Every structure is written in structure tokens, then in C-alpha cells.
Amino acid sequence: MKQVAQNYRSGELVVLDVPAPACKPGGVLVRTLYSLISTGTELMKVTEARLSLLGKARARPDQVRKALDSMAQQGPVATYKKAINTLDSYTPLGYSLCGVVVEVGPGAEEFAIGDLVAAAGNEFALHAELNWVPTNLCVPVPEGVAPEHAAFATVGAIAMQGVRRGEAELGELACVIGLGLIGQLVVRLLVASGVRVVGVDTVAERCRLAEQAGAIACVGPDAEGAAYLEEVIGAATGGLGADQIYLAAGGDSNGPVELAARLARDRARVVDIGKTKLDLPWNAYYEKELDVRFSRSYGPGRYDDRYELEGIDYPAGYVRWTERRNLQCFVDLLATGSVEVASLVSGIRPVAEATAVYGALGDGSLRGVGFLFSYPQPKAHSNGSSVSSPPYARTLHAGPSTTARAAATPTVRLGFIGAGSYASSMLLPHLAKNPAATLATVATTRSLSAVNAVRKFGFQTATTDSATVLADPQIDAVFVVTRHHSHAEFVCRALEQGKAVFVEKPLALTREDVDRVLEVVDRTGNDRLMVGFNRRFAPLVHRPAPTVRNARGAGECPLPRQRRAPRLDQLVPQRGAGGIAFPRRGWPLHRHPQRVDRAPAGRGRGPPDGERARPARHPAVRRRLPGDHHLCHRRRQPVPEGDARRVRGWPQRPARQLHPRDRVEPSRQGHQALVCRAGQGPARRACRVPRGRAARRPDADRPRLDRRDDPGDDRDR
Structure with a gap:
């Protein structure tokens, strides 16, 4: 099948032959009839792809921040390779279409083969002959709505969500700054809601198109136009000003934001729908106490995988207008004639000509508001009935x-x-x-x-x-x-x-x-x-192995542990992700453990095999080593063959050093250790071992005696 794609590194835009997607559970396979070109969003992406690497960085500072975070974790070389790999890939274009259902996946039985549907999503409703679309991003098209008009549903839902964020009321006056595709639809929705509308745009043809849709006045953003618009708004509102300002313009100019403050009334609502520069003039917005709001795409549910991919809907009693309900509402308005989009269709071109169409839109030789791609249709029988969709190779x-x-x-x-x-x-x-x-x-x-x-x-x-x-x-x-x-x-x-x-x-x-x-x-x-598990093959592990094996006293390389590790029965795997990482411990590299058990730490030592353990705050690791040394609280002590000890969490502050004749024994009380003087019988006092890094002994046989750790110091008792 054919699909439009672009290489974001070179800027190359092509129509590729690609395998057809599979019909997965929770969605339907849609054969595209018409897909809408977003002359704002898509052209911005096409233009950015043709910039140099420096130009791309300036245009997308958010991606630069991600790259810097990745560099801090993985290093510059790995980050560079990852970034180039991402850039040097074909990415899809498109996010609004109308088509026919050709296959229904499990869990999407509300649709049937042959249904005419409108679909949304920049990962699903693509410029391609065949698309898999989740159920919550797909709505049936009512009878009487032309497929080329239903292809506007996604853009219509974006405009509708902006109008809802503005809380438009009957009789108010709204100003729409930017009369591109989104702005034209906002004008039509506001007029259908009984709101008086004025508009601003740099292109005179767009102003005339908005006035034909019901706007009372549309002008350019120059000083003369702004002064005229102030007079119109003042006359219509008794000198109050516009109740709502909708920013549907793009670019790097701060003019739309400044003009909005000039035209708005006191405590008006300013809604940002497009990608507008928002360097707010503080005095102007403060004096009028303007309410600045953002409109997120198609509506509630957008960017929520549980809603979009898993089909979990929001209760209407709590969220009345989700993105799917906005889609359905828009096509219903098309069916009743409350909203008209036929005047917005500037041209329909075959998808095979996509490269030429984007080139003409980019250089300005093709002017208009709404352009559609058409796709090959199945042939019809002599009796007038259409044949089934042609088989697409996977x-x-x-x-x-x-x-x-x-x-x-x-x-x-x-x-x-x-x-x-x-x-x-x-x-x-x-x-x-x-x-x-x-x-x-x-x-x-x-x-x-x-x-x-x-x-x-x-x-x-x-x-x-x-x-x-x-x-x-x-x-x-x-x-x-x-x-x-x-x-x-x-x-x-x-x-x-x-x-x-x-x-x-x-x-x-x-x-x-x-x-x-x-x-x-x-x-x-x-x-x-x-x-x-690739760490076992890492050179950093293999190189020190001979040295460690030959060393008389092998050390330990502990790894930092997590705080508050969950209980084993509380681990719940998440869709598309791994489980919860357990805290890790180390052991001497020259001697592999016979068994490693991980379980929640309890106050008691518990049975030797660790079948039962009381839940506690910190995890514990039970290790059985076949031989000579066992590390407890970073102190090396002889352990008999086959003995097992429970090791508590690693410290985080330097541990206090002990008297040379003191010995440390594991206690049954959490992080405490029993300290007894050699040759003086059982332990005579207990102290809490700090959770910090243990101070290194300058001498392996005889640790230094710190004044603070003197056995007679009351502060240690």
C-alpha cells in the first residue's frame, strides 16, 4: 500500500510502498477515502525537517533538553547515535481522515465491516491507504455527510475543544486571531453557538472567508486594522471589549498576544489553541486580570494511553466531552447543517502527488485553507455494487x-x-x-x-x-x-x-x-x-576477574539500593513496561553464591530458608556463600561453611569506627548491631549502624580508634 512519509534528517518527503498494518484488538482497520492536510501543523513539520541540525535544535528546544538528559545518563557518543538514528528515519504525516471499515478487531464489535467512519490521531489516521484506528479515536459518520467533509472531523474537534475552554455564552463577543484552518472552524462553531465573532489575519482571502461564515468584521493585524476592530468591538459591547480571545495563529511573533490584551475586556478569557508565542506583557494582562487558558488537542483523553489504546472511557457524569464525543459532536453538526465546511475545501489531489502538493504549499504557489488527499477506490460491478477492498500485502x-x-x-x-x-x-x-x-x-x-x-x-x-x-x-x-x-x-x-x-x-x-x-x-x-542480561559480558566485569580471583581477600562491589522496596505480593506489572526493579546487592567476584533470596526484611531473622518473612520498610537479601568470608554492615567476618546471614540495607553516611577489640554481630533488631569487647563474654551494648558508606580501614587488621567511638562515650549508648 501507499503511505506518505518524511525523513526528518534530510527533509526528503516521499510516497512509499509499505506493508499493510494488522488489525489488532481494540480497533478497526480502515480503508482511507480522504485524508485532510493540516496546512498549519504538517507544513510546520515539513519546514522543520528541511532545516539544518542547528536549525532543528532552535526550532525544538524541548528535544534538545531530552538529548541533554540522555547525554548525562548515556554519554555523548551513545546520545549522538541515538539522535541520528531517530532523525534518519521515515516518519508519518497526517492525523485526520474518513474511510470505510474493512476489518473489525476483538473488542471493537460496535463497528461493522462497511461502516463509514471518521478517524483521528497522528499515529493512526495517517496519509496511508490503510490504517488501524483504536475505537476511542473513531466515530461513525451519519447519513448525508459527504466523506470529504467528514475528513475534517479531527480538526473540527480541536476547534471545538478550544471553544469549550473559552466557555462561550449566548450573546458574547469573541475575537479569533489567526484565520487558518483551525481559526475558520472556530468562527463557524462560535456563530453556531450564538456568539458574535470578529477576526484577525494577515491574508485578506481568509478574512473574507470568515465573514462569509458569519463573522461581523475581519481585518489585518496592522495598526489601522486594530484601531478599526477596537471601534467595532466597542460599538457591539458598549465599550466593554471582547469576552473571549482565541489564539489560532502560529509563528515567532508576539503580536497576537499583545493584540489580545488590547482587544479584551476586563477579566476576559484568552484561549491558546495553536502554537503561539506567549511572551505575555505583564502590565497589560495584570491590569485587566486576563484569564489565560490552553486547549489540549481534541479534548480530554488525548495522550492518555488507557483511553486511546485500551478503550477505557471517562464517565460522562464527570467528563462530558471527551475527544471521541467531540469528534461525534462535530460530524453530527455537519449532518444537521449547523456547521458548513464545503467552502473550506480548496482542492482534492491523489495521494500519489503528495510530494508535489507539499512542495507547492511550502513555496506558496498553492494557496488555500483545506486540501485533501484521495485514495484508490474499489471497482464496481456492472450491477452497480462495489467489490470488496483489494487485498493489501502485509x-x-x-x-x-x-x-x-x-x-x-x-x-x-x-x-x-x-x-x-x-x-x-x-x-x-x-x-x-x-x-x-x-x-x-x-x-x-x-x-x-x-x-x-x-x-x-x-x-x-x-x-x-x-x-x-x-x-x-x-x-x-x-x-x-x-x-x-x-x-x-x-x-x-x-x-x-x-x-x-x-x-x-x-x-x-x-x-x-x-x-x-x-x-x-x-x-x-x-x-x-x-x-x-548483557552485564555478564561487559569488559568491565571480565577484566578485574583474574585479579579478584588471585586476591587473598576479595572485596565487595555493592550497588545502591532503593528506598521502601515494595512487598512481593504488591508488585503489579504494567502494560507495555517491565516490573518493579528489586534492590541489588553484590558479592565477592571470586566466589559465586549458591543461592540468592530476595524478600521483605522483618524484625526477626526468620527461618533459614526464608519461606516466611514479616513485611518491613527495607528489603533484605539472604545469601549463602560456600566459604570463607561474609560481609555484614561492610565488615568482614568469618562465616562457617553453609551458614546464612541476613544482610540489612547499605549505609548512606560514614559509619562510626569501633574499638580495635570490639566485634560486631548481627542483631535481631532492625539496623542495630551488637557490640561486645573481645574476651569479655556476651554483647554488653547495642548501637544503631548509620545508613551511610562505611569508612575504609587504613589497616585491614587494626582499624583506627576515633575519639567519638570510644566505648566510654555516652553518646554511643
């Missing part, structure tokens, strides 16, 4: 990019399920350079992700169907690099097909999934499974 063969290498030398043929940011930056660059590996097939949920993997790393086949990878007898090993909650499912399916499997951590999120993986291994006899 697998594309990119060509024998690595066939020659595979034929020359025997290699391992690899299949990838998932090709996201981690796989593209950490795994695939190394495998693509390895002569012993052949990248055969990549399967992704999104069509462009598979195409990007083929272009960058030379896969022979791209698909959106994971079964293509698993059922291919020529694939030797499968890499599972998907969202965490799907790891166990793909691992089991791959093992059942007899594949060797590499899965990124975690293997599973629940005990049931782990048991299922073990059951598949036992049933099939295929145990060629590896989890991507």
Missing part, C-alpha cells in the same frame, strides 16, 4: 540485499520481531556488520518501522505479521524486542516452532508467564533460549 520483499553474502558463506539467518529504538540503536547495528549473520525478516507493528529497518540494516523482507517470522523454516534464530508484556507470548511461539530465541529482558512479567515458558521448554525439548 509482507514486502525488499530484494536480496544480503543473499550474496549468505550464499558465499554459511550464516545464521535471523528474524526480528520488533525494531524500535533499542533494537535499532543497540542490536541491529552490530548484527548488520557481523559476517556470520544474515538479517532475513523483520516484523513490526507499524508499517514504517519495518521499512526503516530494511533501509538501514538490509533486511530481505519486511512484514507486519509476526507469524511470517515464526513460520519461516529458513530462519534459524528469532530476536524478540517488543513491548515487555508481549515477550512471553512470542518466546513460547518461537520455541514451539523450533527456533533459537533471544529475548530482551524481562522474559515475562508474571509468574504464570514464566511457568508457561518453562512448560513449553519441557514439552518441546527446545531450551535454546537466552535473556539479554
